[in-house]
Amino acid sequence: MKVKKVNPFLIAVIILVLTLATYLFVTSQNSDARLPIVKAAPDFTLQQLDGSNFELKENLGKIMLIEFMFTSCPDICPATTYNMVLLQDELKKQESFGSKVQLVAITFDPHTDTPEVFQSYAQRMGIDQSGWRLLRGDEAYTIEKAKEYGIGIQKLDDNQFVHTVTSLMLVDAKQQIRKVYRMGGEMDNTLILKDINTLLKEKT
Template sequence: MNPKLKSYLFPGLLAVLVLGIAGYLVVQSLGSGSSLPVVQAAPDFELTNADGRQIKAGDNAGKVVLMEFMFTSCPDICPVTTYKMVQLQEQLKQQGTFGDKVQFVAVTFDPERDTPETLQKYAERMGMDMSGWHVLRGEEAATKELAAKYGVNVVNMGEGQFVHNVTSLQLIDAKQQIRRVYEMGDGMDNEEVLKDISSLLDE
């Protein structure tokens, strides 16, 4: 091949190749619907709702789930997280997805103090719309074991106080896979969480 002709053709072919690869990557990203990786399968559970109903993890299949581990006598991180979840609740209600396509779950570490009545009062005080919330309790030892399966370590400090990971907020997809783990309390970014929920709804 003529060297001059080759010098003209090679950059053009390279440009076509680069554009082709870029186009493929764009199509792949659009087709995936979400860039959130799978952290792990969400462990199964069977716990009791504040109204006395038995709730299994599988009951949430087909919905995107935002799940917190908490206790109602927590002085700071837990109520701040629940408050921020309630803010998300209102945004999702405006979108028409809360309760229908998105489920919120709160699991207490402290079943001794967090009786069904206490959980119901907490839900009312925090403004939790129970049409889209499961507020759950179980035996303390079993709940501690369940939390550990979700990557949350819990220590009972006595007198109604618990120490646990700040990263105790889980985003679970419709196939019951954990896709994101968030920081609770003041470090929780509602815009980020809402964006991730929307991403999973588009999958």
Template sequence: MKPWIQKHGFKLTVSLLLVALAISLFTWFNQGPPLPVLKQAPDFELSGLDGGKVSLSDTNGKVRLVEFLFTNCPDVCPATTYNMVKLQNELKKDGMWGSKVHFLSVTFDPERDTPQAFKTYGDKMGMDYNGWTLLTGTEKQTADVAKDFGVMVQKMKDGGFVHTVTSLFLVDQQGQIRKIYTMGEEMDNDEILKMIRQIAGSK
């Protein structure tokens, strides 16, 4: 065997390297380059709809999509949630929903977004609570959490809000923010889904 190895070893090594390169290029073009880590997501503790305390770290080990919204928003927020529901339905087909991927929606209008009102909104939008948590708290608590994520929120005299439109965050299994998305109609669901699958499949 030795002479054969000596004779063919170099060709075999080159062949294996070419195969490895081909696999890497295939992964690159189909999944894209690895997403950078932007920063560690700030952990927080807010209230679930049942009044129980929920932390972001409770869902560590899963890829998270974190949304900041208020349900009386006339345009951007419902459009974002609608797109997230479409993502949810695709992830259910993959078998990732709830097991590998979890969505969290935080309202910064807790006075009007009572647990009952928030649940009604979620039901109407088609949320599947097996992998989606709705979070509330005091107005200060939710505004502070939004601010920690870099989302600026201002309450208007009419009770509405203006807020940063980059209020949708892709958080990996270790609690690191990997991507920040613009909300609403500018969301690219195909791109977001690809990124979620890429991260969820990397662990």
């Protein structure tokens, strides 16, 4: 039986196509791995629970996951904080909590969220304040700053609030917003941790 000779040109074309396909795949994977820059994180000055001022620029060099919230929120905010505490525990395991990654909760309801109320909320939720910033300030100022971050907030007649559910921001070490997440039960902690670790690798 005569074996048909394979055309060397055809083999070369196949090898070229496979090489090109591999290159495009690897390139797309590397491109997807880098998180896009949304915009620079607007600076702010707010108060910590001990009354001292905190400016965003003080955290330059650290990755931050920032939550805009209020403690009397019945659903989305506590669910978000709960998920952030789970992330806190994972970050502790990889020894990046506090030193490299900081979690931030900013209340836009300072009249209700006094330092005592906010402190009680932190204890109830399991927040380890060694790696968190719990911040409050003038209501109008905080709401205006939230708007600069792209978050809509409306105060209702019963002194409750409604706000954009995409009120969770991932900020890199250069203080650029790199990702915006949905809050509450729709949070994907696996994805968020992956994104944080992507920024940690980028930082090094």
